[in-house]
Amino acid sequence: MNMKNYFNNINNKIKSIPSSVKGSIENFKNKTPDEKISYISNALLNNAMYIIIFIAVITIAIIEPSFLSVASIVNIISLTAAKLPIALGIGGAIVLSGTDISAGRAVGLTAVITASLLQSTDYMNKMFPNLPTLPIIVVILAVIATGALIGAVNGFFVAKFRLHPFIVTLSTQLVIFGAILLYLQIGSNGGQTLSGLDDSYINFISGTLFRINGISVPKYVLYSVIITIIMWFVWNKTIFGKNMFAVGSNEDAARVSGVNVFKTIVLVFMLAGALYGITGFIESARIGSSASYTGLNYESDAIAACVIGGVSFVGGTGKIGGIVIGVLLLQIIFVGLNFISIDQNMLYIIKGAIILLACSIDMRKYLARR
């Protein structure tokens, strides 16, 4: 009896399938066997990343069920939130069919600056011993300005001298690293790690937003959500956003259409820099200390997340939602692999393989149109 109800239910559900889906099912039925196979294999390939992630999650959850506990999920979401701003910044550079490998170091520099300006007044090894407790907003604006300045330099060289962003940011990333090292030498600091951060700052970033089953969700998750929403509007609803996609899609056509290409490129990199500044500001408190290696290789995760999320290096395509998913998927994999205690060194190999796979699937769309 129960069984019968169950089947009836399913039947009803099938009946209530929207007509568009029904239409595509009908379409599918009308195809020849050959077409069916290629249709299915295409569908599988186009969604390969999601399928792999799904299988990975299931497998990890079976081996280690606590992977799907509240604590673990909150952890994944928090990590995602922390890495989102930098990815959203790099995403813009990739839409321009460029890249930005100075992002990690820019995060490092802004994290170090933040830490040095927000050490608690009674901390012994304070970098600026006589500095009073600064208002947080002043420091935020300072690091955003620092990031934007780095971006302005990157953008200027890309736009003015037609240099590939890879070359430009390869150079600036060295300059920034030097700046970090010099900065850490200031006063009596002598290159040490900066810690002993002010409580109000730590609380502003890592304090509890709300609790789920007693597990604290940190405040920076909220900031990340707000930034993502703002970026969605910037990309989709502003003249700047439309111009960015136009330049990424066809720079010549954009120029002829009256887009100020120079301004657009510089602004994209400045916006990216500002987001690195925000990332640095969050990272400093999230980790609790900042040193010369802070931010190292952040750009490679961010670029990978963008590509996995469908921001194509061909330029002119990409969605904010894709980047969010890309960052989330990467974090799921990293955390998941840690859960089943896979060798740390293996992580790099898996990461590399995932990026290659994602890029190959992405390029399929542009290849072989015969």
Place this chain on the structure above:
Amino acid sequence: MKHPLLFLENISKSFPGVKALKGVSFTLEAGSIHALMGENGAGKSTLMKCLFGVYEKDEGKIFLCGKEVDFKNSKAALENGVAMVHQELNQAQDLTVMDNIWLGRFPRIGGLPIVSHKEMYRKTRELFEKLGISIDPRARVGSLPVSKRQLIEIAKAVSYEAKVIVLDEPTSSLTEREAEKLFKITDMLKKEGCGIIYISHKMEEILRICDTVTVMRDGEIIDTLRAKDIDTDEIIRLMVGRTLTERYPQKLNTPGEVMLEIKNLSDRSERLKDININLKKGEILGIAGLDGAGRSELFEAIFGLRKLNSGKIILDGKELSVTSPKEAIKEGFAYLTEERRKSGIFSILPLVENTTISSLKDYRYGPLLSSRKMVRTTREYIEKMKVKTPSEKTKILALSGGNQQKVILSRWLLTDPKVLLLDEPTRGIDVGAKYEIYKLIISLAQNGRGVIVVSSEMGELFGICDRLYVMSGGRISGELSVKEATQEKIMAMASRFV
């Protein structure tokens, strides 16, 4: 029975929405020059692309000397003695002349993978002597003029002992002297038993050098005739399929007073020298001339894409100082570029973005844009311009050339321009869509806008323009009313400063 050199049997090819080739059969005899003619979009290049494996043909067979062949790419074709010299030369600019010729099969020292430059130089010299070409084999290809680069490609084909050579618009950027040289070489190849497929729009030269003429239209072969049996009018009639008068809509615009004056304009790179022209309200002005005469450069100069050395641009009595397209648009100019793919469309973006990119300010509310308004405007123009598209969200690359052109024209109409600069507005567009675009151009002029059209199709200039300027070597070499203009007069003016 003797087999023909090349026989294309019943070739068909479809693209989504169009049947580009409808069972085309084509025979090329050894020792002949065979002209392949037809309007843009008639299917000539599609047929050639099927021959060279750029496109996979849907149906049909290809026989070379009676043996069936199916080339996977142009390299495979070349190795089998079938070569093509493209209109847009595809050469490694930074390599030397001889590197370009022997690329992929460099002569080696012994059996080692070391290139013997001495041997390569000797073989290149030999080849050039045979063809009567005087080019230094060690010169960098990028440093040579197009005419010489074309000869290099032909020499390369000969070095592969090509039996079939396809020449795609070989004289479009050559001077008369250079063309004569080319004809000597084609004549020699013909005598050696090669078959040459000659794609060109230049009637006189075809009737002079070709043995056979095949005319294509709408993906079909219309007729194949002996060159000595026909004349220009006959070819045009075959190409167009109707008499010339019906190709252009009725002229409804009446030119008024002068709105735009360009005085003594020269640009910094000296591509333009002392240009003086004027444009009247409601007038369609044509600019004729050969490729490289500076016609596109003139548009670029007006539109702020080219730095000026001297001269004035006066619009409605006001002298302008435009240094960027953005400013030019603000002053009321619109510029439809010659190369749609390179500088017109945003291929992977939807129609909405492609339509609204130049008028984004109009869709603002506060700091944001109204998607609804953008979509509404796009739909309105899709209807108004009769753009054939599934929806406004479709990527523009999915549309045919004519429809893409209509979208770009919509983009410009949305900026409400006073003067439209149209560079080859109907290039690569089928006859039906051409007619619609002509009608649109005339109605724009009828509404008091000024239109300047650059075109290499003389019929087009005669059909829609009120007045013509002819450019030659970066200068204005003549001015004519359409009534007094003839093809001969224009050709004479066009070669004045070459």
